Amino acid sequence: MASSAGPGLIWCKRKAICALFPYAVCLEQDGQGGMVDVILRVARASDSGTFIWHHIKPFITTLLDKQSPPSLNRAIALASPHVLWWGMPHEKSRVTRWAAAVSALSYTEEVGQSVVDALLQIASITSLRPYIPIGVWAWCNHGDCNVLIPSSDIHRQHLSPSSSMFPGVAPKHPNVVKRATRQKKWLSLPPRCLGRSKGTGGDVIRLVRELGDVIILKSYLLLVWSEWDLIDNRSGGLAEMRISIRDDFSGIGMECHRQDLLKRLDDVLEQLDRGLGYLWQRKPGIGEDDIQIAKEQYGWLKRVLLEVDREAVNALARMSPIPSFSEVY
Amino acid sequence: MDGYHNDYNIGVDPPTVPQWSGPPHTIVQVQAILLASLTASLFSAFLAMLGKQWLNRYASVDMRGSAIERSQNRQRKLDGIVTWYFDHVMESLPMMLQAALLLLGCALSRYLWEINTTVALVVLGVTSFGVLFYLFIVIAGAAFMSCPYQTPGARIIRSIPDTISLIPDTFRPIFRIPGILRSVFSAYIEKSFSYGFLRALRGGTTRSPVEIAATILLALLLPICLIMDICVAIASPLVVFSYRVYLRLQQVSDQTAVLNLHCILWTLRTSLDGPARLSTLNYLATTTLTDFDPTLVIDCFDVLFGCVNPIGAKVVITQGSEQLATAAALCCLHTLSHLVVMEPTPRALENVRQRYTRTFQSEANFHGLPFSHTLGAIHRVFYPTHVDPKEIIYREGNVVLQRELRSRSSYLERRNRWEDYGPSSNEHVIVAHALTKIARFEYQKGGYRKVPRWLLRFALHSLSQSPLPPTSVIINCLSIIAIDLCPDPLHITTSDRRYVYIWWISAFLTES
Numbered sequence: 151m152a153s154s155a156g157p158g159l160i161w162c163k164r165k166a167i168c169a170l171f172p173y174a175v176c177l178e179q180d181g182q183g184g185m186v187d188v189i190l191r192v193a194r195a196s197d198s199g200t201f202i203w204h205h206i207k208p209f210i211t212t213l214l215d216k217q218s219p220p221s222l223n224r225a226i227a228l229a230s231p232h233v234l235w236w237g238m239p240h241e242k243s244r245v246t247r248w249a250a251a252v253s254a255l256s257y258t259e260e261v262g263q264s265v266v267d268a269l270l271q272i273a274s275i276t277s278l279r280p281y282i283p284i285g286v287w288a289w290c291n292h293g294d295c296n297v298l299i300p301s302s303d304i305h306r307q308h309l310s311p312s313s314s315m316f317p318g319v320a321p322k323h324p325n326v327v328k329r330a331t332r333q334k335k336w337l338s339l340p341p342r343c344l345g346r347s348k349g350t351g352g353d354v355i356r357l358v359r360e361l362g363d364v365i366i367l368k369s370y371l372l373l374v375w376s377e378w379d380l381i382d383n384r385s386g387g388l389a390e391m392r393i394s395i396r397d398d399f400s401g402i403g404m405e406c407h408r409q410d411l412l413k414r415l416d417d418v419l420e421q422l423d424r425g426l427g428y429l430w431q432r433k434p435g436i437g438e439d440d441i442q443i444a445k446e447q448y449g450w451l452k453r454v455l456l457e458v459d460r461e462a463v464n465a466l467a468r469m470s471p472i473p474s475f476s477e478v479y
Numbered sequence: 480m481d482g483y484h485n486d487y488n489i490g491v492d493p494p495t496v497p498q499w500s501g502p503p504h505t506i507v508q509v510q511a512i513l514l515a516s517l518t519a520s521l522f523s524a525f526l527a528m529l530g531k532q533w534l535n536r537y538a539s540v541d542m543r544g545s546a547i548e549r550s551q552n553r554q555r556k557l558d559g560i561v562t563w564y565f566d567h568v569m570e571s572l573p574m575m576l577q578a579a580l581l582l583l584g585c586a587l588s589r590y591l592w593e594i595n596t597t598v599a600l601v602v603l604g605v606t607s608f609g610v611l612f613y614l615f616i617v618i619a620g621a622a623f624m625s626c627p628y629q630t631p632g633a634r635i636i637r638s639i640p641d642t643i644s645l646i647p648d649t650f651r652p653i654f655r656i657p658g659i660l661r662s663v664f665s666a667y668i669e670k671s672f673s674y675g676f677l678r679a680l681r682g683g684t685t686r687s688p689v690e691i692a693a694t695i696l697l698a699l700l701l702p703i704c705l706i707m708d709i710c711v712a713i714a715s716p717l718v719v720f721s722y723r724v725y726l727r728l729q730q731v732s733d734q735t736a737v738l739n740l741h742c743i744l745w746t747l748r749t750s751l752d753g754p755a756r757l758s759t760l761n762y763l764a765t766t767t768l769t770d771f772d773p774t775l776v777i778d779c780f781d782v783l784f785g786c787v788n789p790i791g792a793k794v795v796i797t798q799g800s801e802q803l804a805t806a807a808a809l810c811c812l813h814t815l816s817h818l819v820v821m822e823p824t825p826r827a828l829e830n831v832r833q834r835y836t837r838t839f840q841s842e843a844n845f846h847g848l849p850f851s852h853t854l855g856a857i858h859r860v861f862y863p864t865h866v867d868p869k870e871i872i873y874r875e876g877n878v879v880l881q882r883e884l885r886s887r888s889s890y891l892e893r894r895n896r897w898e899d900y901g902p903s904s905n906e907h908v909i910v911a912h913a914l915t916k917i918a919r920f921e922y923q924k925g926g927y928r929k930v931p932r933w934l935l936r937f938a939l940h941s942l943s944q945s946p947l948p949p950t951s952v953i954i955n956c957l958s959i960i961a962i963d964l965c966p967d968p969l970h971i972t973t974s975d976r977r978y979v980y981i982w983w984i985s986a987f988l989t990e991s
Binding site: 163165167168170172173208209 | 929
């Protein structure tokens with residue numbers, strides 16, 4: 151519906167759609183979850199990526215009350231990105247209820263997106279940050295393993311000069327591009343979500359780094375770079391990302407992670423190169439200035455990453471120099 | 480001539496003219512008038528006795544059945560009295576007695592005139608005085624409603640202007656008679672002229688047998704046609720009148736809904752007993768209005784206005800009228816929603832609007848009233864929040880006016896805060912049902928674009944409750960949502976639209 155109806159119709163009918171949501175939650179409680187999914191998809195497809203009618207927010211917040219039954223776990227997880235986490239009373243109990251609901255669910259892409267979206271929003275609030283269980287961060291690392299990546303993607307990946315670890319070097323075996331390979335498809339956030347813009351603050355990055363798990367850190371970066379968005383530079387987000395790249399992803403053993411990160415940055419830059427018309431479909435109302443700033447931000451991150459990569463290669467070369475002919479024989 | 484005289488003078492007695500051996504003519508006339516007077520008196524006495532019996536039957540109380548059944552029985556009898564013009568019949572009794580008295584006076588005067596003029600003049604003077612006095616009170620009663628000497632004659636005189644205004648409608652078929660006649664005659668004359676013209680062309684005055692036969696036939700048919708036309712012209716209004724009487728009599732038969740409505744109307748208009756009015760309003764709020772009278776809305780509002788007292792913008796309840804005011808407000812919403820859906824004629828709604836706006840200002844503050852939400856919903860119908868964009872464009876540049884419009888809009892927005900609305904189950908059902916109808920009305924009024932958001936907020940609030948409200952409320956809330964979501968819900972030709980609404984919601988959301 152979202153794609154066919156369009157944001158205009160959703161905007162026009164937002165109040166009616168929001169008014170229907172409590173009834174959909176009741177149906178969910180009775181085991182009929184279809185309507186919740188559809189309404190949340192509609193909300194996500196709206197211009198702001200969330201419910202546009204503020205009157206629905208108190209109801210969504212009440213879902214996180216202690217009394218809410220376990221049958222609402224899925225609804226809580228799906229609706230959690232639309233909760234007003236700021237200035238909420240009983241914040242600890244609500245975050246605990248959310249975490250309990252999330253931990254009881256199994257992974258699907260839709261649930262995963264909602265969970266990490268809410269997680270990043272919660273993490274951006276200083277008062278709520280201590281109540282996030284460490285285990286919830288594992289949701290960032292979820293993804294469909296063994297997904298068949300289309301050959302066109304591989305072709306793009308290999309032909310893109312910037313994605314190669316050695317810029318300017320063409321792939322050695324062109325036949326490879328005609329085959330499809332099974333890779334892990336990383337979880338990504340929807341184009342319009344609050345979690346991405348809120349979750350790129352310096353505090354959040356520091357929090358993720360403090361977890362000490364490089365996989366989660368990489369997953370986090372892949373999440374916030376899954377679609378282009380202006381990185382929150384006021385709270386030092388961009389600088390913290392640079393520090394993280396230099397400190398956490400340097401070294402020879404991190405090459406595969408750097409490859410994944412570089413690929414994601416290439417995708418984002420490619421999006422930005424497609425022009426305003428394409429980007430307006432995903433984020434209406436953006437301007438040329440925003441795109442220019444975003445290009446600079448992501449380009450800078452990519453340069454940092456390439457620099458780290460080059461340093462790693464140099465370090466490798468220093469550690470194991472090419473033996474001379476006389477040494478071999 | 481002489482011979483004639485001779486014959487006459489022969490010893491034969493001339494025949495005598497027969498003389499009247501009965502009572503004199505004057506006596507006959509006087510007796511006739513006296514007997515007429517006596518008959519009228521006796522007939523009025525007879526009717527009076529019958530009337531006493533009828534009134535006893537009307538006043539008798541049926542001891543069986545519930546209060547509602549007894550009320551229906553009483554209302555049935557009251558409706559019969561109105562339909563069969565019982566009051567007219569009863570009022571004719573004094574008129575007959577007055578006529579009898581007049582006849583007696585006339586007869587006495589006439590009789591005594593023959594005997595003694597002086598005595599007759601006394602009687603005639605008294606009778607004339609009586610007649611003049613009666614004419615005076617009739618005219619005074621007709622001219623002044625406050626005159627205590629009201630008579631049936633005065634009422635008849637007062638109704639003459641209205642009757643005259645109705646005559647053209649009632650007797651329109653009769654007024655068509657000249658037209659009918661004209662058409663028949665013109666056809667005949669045209670025919671005659673055309674035959675005459677043909678004859679003139681032929682140059683002779685002789686007629687063919689066909690022409691003669693046609694003329695004779697036409698001459699025979701003409702009166703028949705005329706008679707038939709006149710009969711039809713006279714009979715048609717009679718038939719129409721009879722049919723109307725028949726319909727009215729049918730209406731009075733055992734239709735429970737009509738009886739209930741009449742009972743409610745009668746109680747609200749005539750009773751000043753608080754508990755009786757409260758019971759009636761409680762019954763009205765829960766009943767389904769299959770039959771409807773727009774004046775019912777006005778009666779409900781009259782009760783409400785009698786219970787509240789607007790002091791400036793603030794509205795307060797009269798001491799001890801809390802229950803009655805709450806029930807009246809609920810009934811106002813219930814009947815108003817019925818009015819806007821069933822009879823959304825501008826006139827019917829305008830009457831109610833005028834009464835409402837005379838009592839409550841647009842900035843009326845209902846805060847603190849137990850029925851503030853109900854009254855707020857009614858207020859929304861009469862004072863919509865929506866500000867006409869043309870008005871804003873017209874006033875563009877005038878910052879003060881724009882601010883005023885916006886503040887009024889936001890004030891009305893704040894009025895319907897459903898967040899603190901916690902009605903009883905019964906009240907919730909009634910309000911939800913009424914608001915669904917109002918949503919349909921507002922959607923239609925707004926050009927089939929959207930339902931006002933205060934109604935959607937009500938749906939959101941009701942559906943957000945835990946535990947859920949009664950099923951009826953849920954269905955009505957879904958209906959409100961569906962009216963906004965669905966492209967054209969008013970054109971559904973289904974007996975129960977609500978199920979279609981729910982189906983359409985699903986279709987809308989899962990369209991792709």
